[in-house]
Amino acid sequence: MRRNNYPYQPLNQQPAGPGSAPASHDTLEAENEQAAEELKQKIGALKSLTIDIGNEVRYQDKLLRGIDDDMDRTSGFLGNTMTRVVRLAKQGGGARQMCYMFLFVLFIFFILWLTLKFK
Numbered sequence: 001m002r003r004n005n006y007p008y009q010p011l012n013q014q015p016a017g018p019g020s021a022p023a024s025h026d027t028l029e030a031e032n033e034q035a036a037e038e039l040k041q042k043i044g045a046l047k048s049l050t051i052d053i054g055n056e057v058r059y060q061d062k063l064l065r066g067i068d069d070d071m072d073r074t075s076g077f078l079g080n081t082m083t084r085v086v087r088l089a090k091q092g093g094g095a096r097q098m099c100y101m102f103l104f105v106l107f108i109f110f111i112l113w114l115t116l117k118f119k
Contacts, residue, residue, distance in 0.1 A: 089098055 085098075089095070
């Protein structure tokens with residue numbers, strides 16, 4: 001049903017070239033069916049892709065939550081350790097113990113450096 005005030009008018013079908021017959025309704029219907037089938041395949045591929053993306057997002061979210069929990073635990077552990085180190089430095093003889101700890105850490109880094117260099 002066509003409305004009178006609707007400006008669209010269908011194009012006249014003209015032959016593609018000299019000597020060719022106009023496209024029949026069946027040919028156009030077959031082309032439309034083929035195009036619809038191609039679109040259906042593309043939609044299926046996009047649906048599969050979006051499902052895979054959703055699964056990946058859920059997996060990454062789970063990993064990030066785990067990392068966040070680990071970082072919270074690590075920051076609490078590090079905070080407690082720093083409190084102990086400060087308390088140790090404030091005690092009598094703490095400067096000498098801090099010097100020993102610093103030398104120990106330097107020694108460990110030196111051993112790691114040698115190990116990695118000559119590996």
